[in-house]
Amino acid sequence: MSFFVRMLPGPLVKVFARPYVAGASLREALAVVESLHEKKLLSTMDLLWEDIHYQDEVDAVINVYTQMIQACAAYPENWRPTVSLKPSSYTTKALQRGEGMDAAGSREAILTFSEEAKAKNVGLTIDMEDHHWTEWTLRLLEEIWAAGGFHVGAVLQTRLNRTREDLERIPPEARVRLVIGIYNEAPEIAITDRAQMKVRMLEYAEILLKKGCFVEFATHDERVIHRFLEEVVPEAGVDASRFELQMLYGVPREGIQQQLVQGKLGALGPVSVRLYVPFATDWSLATAYCKRRLLENPQMATAVLKNLGRALLGRK
Numbered sequence: 590m591s592f593f594v595r596m597l598p599g600p601l602v603k604v605f606a607r608p609y610v611a612g613a614s615l616r617e618a619l620a621v622v623e624s625l626h627e628k629k630l631l632s633t634m635d636l637l638w639e640d641i642h643y644q645d646e647v648d649a650v651i652n653v654y655t656q657m658i659q660a661c662a663a664y665p666e667n668w669r670p671t672v673s674l675k676p677s678s679y680t681t682k683a684l685q686r687g688e689g690m691d692a693a694g695s696r697e698a699i700l701t702f703s704e705e706a707k708a709k710n711v712g713l714t715i716d717m718e719d720h721h722w723t724e725w726t727l728r729l730l731e732e733i734w735a736a737g738g739f740h741v742g743a744v745l746q747t748r749l750n751r752t753r754e755d756l757e758r759i760p761p762e763a764r765v766r767l768v769i770g771i772y773n774e775a776p777e778i779a780i781t782d783r784a785q786m787k788v789r790m791l792e793y794a795e796i797l798l799k800k801g802c803f804v805e806f807a808t809h810d811e812r813v814i815h816r817f818l819e820e821v822v823p824e825a826g827v828d829a830s831r832f833e834l835q836m837l838y839g840v841p842r843e844g845i846q847q848q849l850v851q852g853k854l855g856a857l858g859p860v861s862v863r864l865y866v867p868f869a870t871d872w873s874l875a876t877a878y879c880k881r882r883l884l885e886n887p888q889m890a891t892a893v894l895k896n897l898g899r900a901l902l903g904r905k
């Protein structure tokens with residue numbers, strides 16, 4: 590599969606990527622945010638620009654994020670998009686590149702965004718990258734929370750074995766996105782069985798809800814969503830103001846999304862659904878990003894192909 594992905598020409602990757610990428614400018618991405626709002630869906634915006642090697646790229650990414658925060662602030666509070674950001678986007682020394690890399694600049698950039706977002710009442714989420722970043726990101730979150738940055742949320746990956754302990758250090762009342770994790774991690778530090786990752790998602794969601802956190806339950810697995818709503822939420826004794834469901838823009842889950850937002854699933858009434866809306870400033874960046882993700886996680890290629898097939902056959 591990885592040979593196949595590597596050989597894919599850019600224009601073909603664009604065909605695969607198009608349903609999942611909300612355009613090649615901030616303006617196009619905002620139009621998507623507005624169209625999602627018409628379907629009662631919330632958004633979190635993300636710029637696709639990774640694998641950064643030069644300072645002028647860092648400066649360009651920072652500039653777009655500053656514009657994003659400003660643009661989000663202009664929307665009404667009840668459906669204002671949040672902003673998702675990746676620490677490796679603000680440094681030429683990304684930690685996953687190994688020895689001598691110190692993420693120089695990332696902390697300062699995120700602290701600046703945090704200040705700007707706080708002043709404009711925009712929520713931020715620091716995405717979780719691979720295991721090189723886990724400790725770095727959690728420490729930064731603790732620093733931001735200690736300084737009153739309660740608008741900044743975290744992401745925890747259930748595949749990592751350390752996550753069970755990391756739950757303890759998450760501040761009560763913090764906003765936490767729970768995911769299985771996109772990065773293939775070594776068996777020494779993570780589990781590889783997806784079913785087990787999802788069992789952990791349910792367990793950890795309950796722990797976080799009970800300790801007072803706002804849980805962003807991010808999965809496309811409908812069986813796991815049902816178990817979350819029917820088992821975890823009643824067990825934690827919380828109402829729908831304490832969590833939301835999250836999915837990626839473009840993954841075909843319109844049926845369950847509408848059932849959730851219209852309150853037709855279970856007895857909880859309407860449940861918020863937020864889509865992760867990635868966009869690029871140039872299609873070449875979007876296709877490079879998609880290729881890297883397919884290489885990191887070839888199972889995703891299978892999922893994308895399956896979804897494309899279902900879409901072509903007109904099935905949801």
Ligand SMILES: Cc1cc2nc3c(=O)[nH]c(=O)nc-3n(C[C@H](O)[C@H](O)[C@H](O)COP(=O)(O)OP(=O)(O)OC[C@H]3O[C@@H](n4cnc5c(N)ncnc54)[C@H](O)[C@@H]3O)c2cc1C
Nearest residue numbers: 716717744768769770771807808809835836837865892893
């Ligand atoms: C809002 C959001 C934010 C995320 N943020 C992070 C993060 O910060 N760090 C991180 O490591 N991971 C992140 N992820 C990715 C996450 O870790 C999983 O890799 C991803 O959600 C797939 O897992 P799943 O629970 O949907 O289950 P899976 O078993 O992987 O997927 C269930 C089904 O969903 C469909 N599907 C899932 N993903 C895709 C896709 N990309 N394209 C097409 N179809 C798909 C397929 O039909 C698949 O069979 C995020 C995911 C979401 C939804």
